[in-house]
Amino acid sequence: MHWADVVAEKLLKRGEKHVLATAITPSGPIHVGNLREVLTTEAIYRALKEKGGKAELIYIGDTFDPLRKVYPFLPSHYEKWVGMPLSEIPCPCEGHKNYAEHFLEPFLNSLKDIGVTPKIYLAHELYEKGIYKEAIKTALDKAEVIREILTNIAKRELPKHWMPLSIKCENCGKLYGEITNYEYPIVTYKCKCNFEGEVDIRKGGIGKLPWRIDWPARWKIFKVTFEAFGKDHAAAGGSWDTGKEIAKKVYEYEPPMPLVYEFIHLKGKGAMHASTGVAISAEEVLKILPPEVLRFLFMKYEPYRHIEFDTGYGILDLVDEYDKYERVYFGVEKEDLKNARRVYELSQPYEIAQKLPIIIPYRHLAVVAQIGKNFEEVLEILKRKYKLEKFDLNRLKERYEKIVYWLKKYAPDEIKFELQYEKPNVEIKNAEKDFLKNLLEKFEKIEWDAEKIHTTIHEVAKETNFPAKKAFQTIYKILLAKKQGPRAGYFLQSLGKNFVLKRIKDFIT
Template sequence: MHWSDRIAQEIIRRRPDKEEYVCAAGISPSGSIHIGNFRDIATSYFVVKALRRQGKKARLLFSWDEFDRLRKIPVNVAKIARPEGERPWDEYIGYPYVDVPNPYDDGCPNYAKHFENEFEEAMERFGIHMDYRYQAEMNRSGKYAQYVIHALKKRGEIFDILDSFRTQSAQEGERENYYPVSIYCPHCGRDTTKILSLSDDCTVAEYECACGHKGTFDFTKDFNCKLAWKIDWPMRWMYEGVDFEPGGKDHASPGGSYDTSRVIAKKIFDFEAPIFQGYEFIGIKGATGKMSGSSGLNLTPDTLLKLYQPEMILWLYAKSEPTKAFDFCFDDGILRQYFEFDKQYNDFMEGKGDEFLNTVMANCLLETGEEDGRPVYRKIETVPMSLLVQLGSVVDFNVPMLETVFGKIGQPFTYEQFKDRLDRAKYWLEQCSPENVNRLRPYRNWEVYETLNEEEKKEIALLHDYIKNGGYDLDELNQELYAIPKKVMGELQDPKELKKIQGQFFKNVYRLLIDKEKGPRLYLFLYAIEPEKYVSLLDFSTPMTEEEKQSLIKEEPAPEETEKKQVPLGDPDPVEPIREEIDIEEFSRMDMRVCKVLKCTEIRKSHSCYKLTLFDGLKERVIVSSIKSYYTPEEMIGKKIIVIANLKPARFSGVTSEGMLLAATNNACGCQVIFVDDIVPEGTRIC
């Protein structure tokens, strides 16, 4: 039995007479929603489908936790410069996501909506339809007001429950000063408030904010507040009547969020917590660990859809127990995954699948309708991805040529059959595995040819004549490739020795044609390509051409990128006179600080400037400096420099610069940045 069916049976057993079951999932739009978060949705989605297979009505409820506070700025957002005069990104820490500006010029009203739309559009491509809840609207409309007041009245009991799961004892007075709600300050917009007192009926609070603002908050009509996570979660279970919700292994750990919230749900909100399923996090091939929406790793469902068909992504989740980790592959493991998926899909469509396989496929395939009470699925053409990659790279993914090639090798796939995988094959090959791109050489490879012995040269000549004469079919070509070494070497008694010689022959052909020692199956490769395109590369009967001679001229190796860039030295500049005197007050207005270089990146279309991201002891800042001709990024990253920190911001090469580094510039030495010993802390003032 599939794991989703086991969970569905348990849901029904607990509440057998419920009219409609609710399976929930939820994510904070902290950044681009990553494929690791998608397991939250996939797990609930499969349980919904299992409930429906058992004749029950069920829906998938998805909560956008957009009313959560912004905790940190994702890497890809931090790179986006704020408009001139607008506050920097880090000043929005503590705001709810819906009140943070949209980083992108796409018409979305706020930060949260941009990432919500990005994800919801991807879900449509999976055929997954959800009942969305937007928690900012739910809170600010007052729908939760009575439950917020209820939690305030029960705050002592809530504290005791939370305290029972802690390893450290509560401090004196901590229970009396505990409030399970955060108020967003109307003055600064952040949740940096502290409740000072609460009325006897728990409806009015006096509070103060870290920004200095003080005020009164009436929970019966002021709704810009939010319950703490472990109270908010069970409150929403009760409000929505949730029957099932999964969560990551951090929530699932003993004494974790679910255990705590389950007790709060029962004792505070008189609701039996939903069935919970913990799940392992998803990795990528060669990497492990939790994916974070704010880490900068932009592995979104939309990104994966450039590599995998939507059914395959769902298939990977469906065939794995939630507690088992698995990888998405960016190496040639993806070709094995396509092969396995195709086999299971074909077995399913031909009625050869067992109960588990049939359930996996029913969970992952996209339904397009119904016929005789049974679902109709989107048809998938199982054109071998490995073959599409191999042959596609040879003909540069030209569609008519691909159709011709497939026909010539006895597998006459048409564009209509392979179009859904064509762009994915090309994307994987060019973006993830460029070393596997096969390109015919423009000229004969004399350098390799001269290293061959006489027998090996005879083998190449025989192959050339055979290809030139033509008149063979695919099987005959395959037989000839293995026969050519026998013709040159004679019948060998040792099969291992023959296999070794044949392998070397194949390797020599690959090197002469595509500059590699291996490639696509040689007989397919030679049969698929028009002989006129490569037969000349096997003909060494004529002298070397001028073009071939030029191609053999070795270019001087480029200097290592990490080497310091050479600066023309010349006579020192004339020493300029000392400028007019200033007093100490004028000097003290200049704020020079020690800053550490965190990043050093090139600026598009700028020939001389780098964009430096620095830490000045208080926050990150960006400066633009014209040192590109003198330093590589690697020479700058991690170094400490001196920056004029209170210089009025200016815009250079499309980037706003918040300061200027100190450097000595002279014709005798070029530009030499003034570096500071690493022992000096960031933020130290130069005086």
């Protein structure tokens, strides 16, 4: 069984109604590693519904979290905003409502692209509307229990009178107010800026529960029954360990079923973290990968499996692998891939195609995309080899656009070339000329097919006693003005017979 179905069945044994929660702090670009949490949860949500359960998928943007520091991607003048809620800090590009929106907006758009449509809540609105009111009162009333849990399980050393609520200072606007006295409904506090004040906790937005308390509080508020989280939260004494206890002992709520997922590593750079800059945003990844392939990456591997994300050749391999699953799904390829049909189904952002779309190997598309000057020209080239139906064009166009972006920004140099539309200014020797003359003769007679082109080059090289390696170099030279290029057979086929013959003639006469 697929992992999403396994978890869904476990959940159904607990009950029929479920709320699956996912959350991210929009303190920086939301990266593809964060998508794992959302997509893992969404797959289970889909599985639950298919099995007849009642399920709700919610997404909480932690917009009321304070800015922790000036991250490497921020200008230094952001220093003055450190400690303020993300929802109250100006956006770095000046085009969004606030700092949190700046990072949330592109991410939520990406979610739509990959077919994830949760009910969205923003933490600062929840606090301002007073949704946390009860949870705050309970936390303060049971502050001693919370202190004990944090001391015993998280090994925190807390001041004797520490209270589980950070007050938003009325003077500096930062979440640095520490409670000095609590007598319901009034708390008095002292801020790092030395301001002392008092507020009524029944009022919305006066402060925020620290993360370790906020998390179990929202389980109760939203009746969360499932939550996936990264292994940082799952470490011994981490926020999951304390969260469970706080849920039971403070909020009298049974903690949700947990699922710990592994981080995504960026090849050659380590685990992705927005704060260290080792990350590629979800939005950016969707510029180089079709949404179904991005989903596929997470559906194929169990959530606890390590994923190494490679923006170079890895992209080509990933799409090829997806295509293989697609062929298996549509029954045109028999291959024993684990849960192939289910992985394919769960990889679809929206509907599953009615029939097998045309599959052009991504490597071929990478070649053709560099030959044609635009999508129309690329289509013309492809039509020489493939029978394209109207049904295929949207997907083909999408893939073409992504590959063009990838070629521009991420593709390894070896894969890139510049076709010389006019005869390039390169010198060729007599031996090369001889080889080309013989090649021309043979080329004129053969059917213009990649396989045949390839064997013909070898044959002619052998007959003319010209080393095969040099033969290929000569061909690349007259077409690309350099010594290497894409696999010759398919490359020459894509250029078209006329173009290639004319170019050879240009060099031998």
